[in-house]
Amino acid sequence: MKKGLKLTDILVTIIISLIFGLVYKLWGPLYGVVSTFGLHVEQLIYGMWFIAATVAFLIIRKPGVALLAEVAAAHGEFIFGGEWGVVTLIFGIGQGLAAELVFAAFGYKRFNVFVVSLAGIGSAFASIAIDYYYGYIGDLALWNLLLMFGARIIGAIVISGIFAYLIVAALEKTGVTNLVRPASNSDYRALD
Amino acid sequence: MEFNFSFQETWLHKTNPSLKFIIIVFLFICMLFVHNINFLINFMLGTLLLYLFFTGHPWKRLILISIPFLLIFLTSSTSMIFFGKGDTTWLKWGLVHITEESFIRGVHLGFRGIVFAALGIIFALTTRPVYLFYSLMQQLKLKPKYAYSFMAAFRLIPIMLEELLTLRYALKVRGVKNQRGVKGFYQKIKHYSIPMLAQSIRRAHRIAVAMEAKRFSVATNRTFYYQIGFTKYDLLFIFYFLALFGLSFATTAYFPYLPIEDVRYNG
Numbered sequence: 364m365k366k367g368l369k370l371t372d373i374l375v376t377i378i379i380s381l382i383f384g385l386v387y388k389l390w391g392p393l394y395g396v397v398s399t400f401g402l403h404v405e406q407l408i409y410g411m412w413f414i415a416a417t418v419a420f421l422i423i424r425k426p427g428v429a430l431l432a433e434v435a436a437a438h439g440e441f442i443f444g445g446e447w448g449v450v451t452l453i454f455g456i457g458q459g460l461a462a463e464l465v466f467a468a469f470g471y472k473r474f475n476v477f478v479v480s481l482a483g484i485g486s487a488f489a490s491i492a493i494d495y496y497y498g499y500i501g502d503l504a505l506w507n508l509l510l511m512f513g514a515r516i517i518g519a520i521v522i523s524g525i526f527a528y529l530i531v532a533a534l535e536k537t538g539v540t541n542l543v544r545p546a547s548n549s550d551y552r553a554l555d
Numbered sequence: 556m557e558f559n560f561s562f563q564e565t566w567l568h569k570t571n572p573s574l575k576f577i578i579i580v581f582l583f584i585c586m587l588f589v590h591n592i593n594f595l596i597n598f599m600l601g602t603l604l605l606y607l608f609f610t611g612h613p614w615k616r617l618i619l620i621s622i623p624f625l626l627i628f629l630t631s632s633t634s635m636i637f638f639g640k641g642d643t644t645w646l647k648w649g650l651v652h653i654t655e656e657s658f659i660r661g662v663h664l665g666f667r668g669i670v671f672a673a674l675g676i677i678f679a680l681t682t683r684p685v686y687l688f689y690s691l692m693q694q695l696k697l698k699p700k701y702a703y704s705f706m707a708a709f710r711l712i713p714i715m716l717e718e719l720l721t722l723r724y725a726l727k728v729r730g731v732k733n734q735r736g737v738k739g740f741y742q743k744i745k746h747y748s749i750p751m752l753a754q755s756i757r758r759a760h761r762i763a764v765a766m767e768a769k770r771f772s773v774a775t776n777r778t779f780y781y782q783i784g785f786t787k788y789d790l791l792f793i794f795y796f797l798a799l800f801g802l803s804f805a806t807t808a809y810f811p812y813l814p815i816e817d818v819r820y821n822g
Contacts, residue, residue: 370772371763374704378759381708382715382751395626402650403634422756435705441675442684442709447627447668448675449583496587497667499635499660502820504652507638526741530748537753542760 368427375543376419380432383415384439391440391447403507406514410522412454413486416462417479417523421531423543426463426471429482433459454493461489480524487519563611567681569788572690575682578796579674586670590818592663593811597803599666602673605795610680620680624672631668636661640820660818684709690783700772707762715755722750 368376390411398405419432437455441448462482469478491512494500500508534540567575589595607617639661641654688706691697726746733739766772 369763370700370704370767371760373700374707374763374766375756375759377704377708378711378755379752381712382748382755385712385715392623392626395623395630398630398633405630418752422752435708438705442679448671448673448678449579450671450675452580453583498631498664499639499819502640502657502660503634504638504640507634511634521737526744529741530745530752533745533749534752537749539753539756539760543756 368425368431371543372423372425372428373431376423376428376432377435379419379422380415380435381439383418383432384436385443387412387415387436387440387451388443403511403514406511407518408522409490409515410483410487410518410520410524412490413458413462413483413519413523414527416459416486417482417527418531420462420466420482421474421479421527422534422540424471424474425545426467429466430456430459430463433462433486450497454490457489457493458486461485476525476528479528480520483519483523483527484516486523487516491515562613562680565609565611565681566788566791567605567609567677568611568683569786570681570792571694571783571785571789572682572687573694573783574785574789575678575792576687578792579678582674582796583671586667589667590663591807591816592659592666592813592818593807593815594803595663595666595670596812597806598799599670599673601799601803602670602677606673606677610677612680620676624669627668627672628665632661632665634661635664656818656820659813659815660820663818686781686783689779689781693779693783699777703766703771704763707766708759711755711758711762714758715751718751718754719747722747 390408394405394408397408413433415436416429416433420429434452434455437451437459440451447454462485465478465482465485466473491500500511503511531540586595586598589598606621610617636653636658637651639654639657641652641656641658641660643655644652645655645658646653685706688697688702692699692702731746733743
């Protein structure tokens with residue numbers, strides 16, 4: 364079997380990601396509006412910006428897809444004129460890499476809610492690390508900082524973990540995932 | 556759906572996309588080490604100048620696009636202003652604790668947000684995606700299968716938008732009402748994402764098969780319809796930012812707006 368992603372995998376990943384890129388773009392103003400409530404309520408919806416990696420990986424289930432998806436989605440947001448500009452790309456690379464590492468740690472063989480949520484948490488940590496340099500968040504009062512972390516991680520688990528899993532589970536019923544997934548062991552067993 | 560998106564070509568359109576991209580990423584990294592708000596203000600004025608006068612887009616559009624800038628300023632600065640560390644108290648009201656230091660740091664973050672927003676928008680307004688990917692293939696050796704996949708995907712965006720509209724009408728005509736709260740939120744996501752994703756995956760799969768048949772995935776020795784190289788405008792772009800750096804340094808040194816050199820907390 365040839366290593367790496369085929370053109371089909373890449374194209375499907377990118378198209379999925381562009382859909383999420385549009386969502387990411389629309390999420391920016393929403394995030395802005397929610398953040399005026401104060402007390403980091405907006406961090407609860409931050410998790411949406413991690414979802415491309417987890418959904419694309421759950422659909423295609425190959426190494427490299429999570430990173431490519433997150434970068435492509437960030438690029439989409441950037442090209443649609445996202446408010447954060449270049450910053451999105453840097454965050455995209457960081458978050459995608461973190462999610463990719465989590466999936467790699469399980470040998471790209473686990474596709475359950477737990478692993479997907481863990482990937483979401485990984486992305487959240489990556490975004491926090493970049494924020495540390497970009498947003499001086501180390502200079503926030505401690506209780507406020509912890510509140511921010513907590514809210515962002517909860518958001519990551521709910522949106523990029525649980526929602527992503529449920530969406531792909533519903534998508535499986537439509538049968539399209541069979542088009543793009545590699546044959547699994549149970550498929551081979553069915554042939555015997 | 557038809558958009559009128561005409562604009563005048565300026566020298567920014569003629570700069571090499573890869574070069575423009577690398578410089579903007581490089582500026583991002585540089586800005587992370589700028590802690591002097593005076594420098595940042597000068598630099599921001601320089602980028603806004605570029606945004607307002609050299610993108611070649613009509614005024615109305617530029618103003619419309621810049622509305623989110625204000626939002627960026629607010630979202631990037633408010634938390635730091637209200638909850639940041641500092642010693643010279645201005646206002647204390649419950650959890651909110653505004654100090655001079657936190658206020659200035661917050662404003663610094665807001666300006667930083669605006670600088671990146673402006674640079675990003677400048678790039679997006681003056682770069683045709685197709686040229687960007689051709690340039691990435693030619694100058695940065697991006698694999699053609701990635702570049703062509705991106706370009707094919709961009710062509711599908713209008714179809715996706717049309718589908719989204721159809722979907723909205725279909726849900727409306729069937730009287731679908733959304734519940735409130737987290738469950739309603741999930742249902743809304745589901746109603747839109749499942750059909751959109753399913754259709755897009757089917758379409759992407761068909762296109763990919765066709766593209767593979769036409770050997771788009773083969774990487775070696777291909778020729779390109781667009782040849783993207785370097786011009787004198789690339790030098791102009793580099794010099795603009797070098798000059799901006801120099802001017803910002805000079806004005807910061809001789810005419811500072813505020814007597815603050817580092818906005819970080821050191822108490």
